[in-house]
Amino acid sequence: MNTNSGIFFEFIPEDEISKENPKRISLKDVKTGVNYALIINSNAGLWGYNIGDMVKFVSTDPYRLIVTGRTKHFISAFGEHVIGEEVEHSLMKAAREENIHITEFTVAPYVNEGEGKSYHEWFIEFDTFPENMQAFSEKVDINLREKNVYYDDLITGNILQTLKITPVRKNGFIDYMKSIGKLGGRIKCRV
Numbered sequence: 001m002n003t004n005s006g007i008f009f010e011f012i013p014e015d016e017i018s019k020e021n022p023k024r025i026s027l028k029d030v031k032t033g034v035n036y037a038l039i040i041n042s043n044a045g046l047w048g049y050n051i052g053d054m055v056k057f058v059s060t061d062p063y064r065l066i067v068t069g070r071t072k073h074f075i076s077a078f079g080e081h082v083i084g085e086e087v088e089h090s091l092m093k094a095a096r097e098e099n100i101h102i103t104e105f106t107v108a109p110y111v112n113e114g115e116g117k118s119y120h121e122w123f124i125e126f127d128t129f130p131e132n133m134q135a136f137s138e139k140v141d142i143n144l145r146e147k148n149v150y151y152d153d154l155i156t157g158n159i160l161q162t163l164k165i166t167p168v169r170k171n172g173f174i175d176y177m178k179s180i181g182k183l184g185g186r187i188k189c190r191v
Contacts, residue, residue: 001063003027006043011036014054014081017071032057035083037071054083077109078118078160080151082144090143091122098136101127104173110164119161125168137165 003009009027014035016022024039038053040046054069069084076082087107095102103125110121122140130136141162145152154160177183 008041010039086147093143094139117161120163122165
């Protein structure tokens with residue numbers, strides 16, 4: 001991280017992002033293993049610009065970080081603050097353990113306004129299907145609960161159901177994006 005180039009870095013802890021006046025901390029106060037939104041200020045007149053990336057420091061001497069996701073790329077319909085890194089980790093860990101290949105996926109909250117509890121619905125296009133979809137779904141859910149205490153609290157507190165997986169047919173994502181005229185590498189699929 002180049003800290004001597006006229007850029008002043010600030011960081012907003014992940015649990016502060018959605019607040020009206022989030023706490024900003026300077027580089028000297030960051031901790032390793034914590035997700036932050038990256039804010040930059042420059043001597044060229046750019047002040048308090050949120051670049052949209054979530055970062056996590058892997059070292060503070062020297063300062064080294066990795067990009068863990070986007071500030072708008074998270075699910076928090078129920079206060080769970082699940083970020084892209086946690087979703088990808090949870091799914092890929094279960095896929096490796098089951099020797100499953102996944103072509104594409106997306107996750108969305110299912111808000112149940114009637115009977116029953118809400119949940120996260122995972123739309124997954126499998127190249128190879130799990131032998132037992134329910135067991136695979138449980139593994140993904142356990143992995144996500146280990147990565148995100150807020151999500152775990154909502155499941156433990158019986159506020160959310162465990163996640164549900166909806167398989168998508170082969171090329172389902174590509175065909176859908178083509179059908180709405182948005183096929184391309186920089187376009188996100190949203191359900």
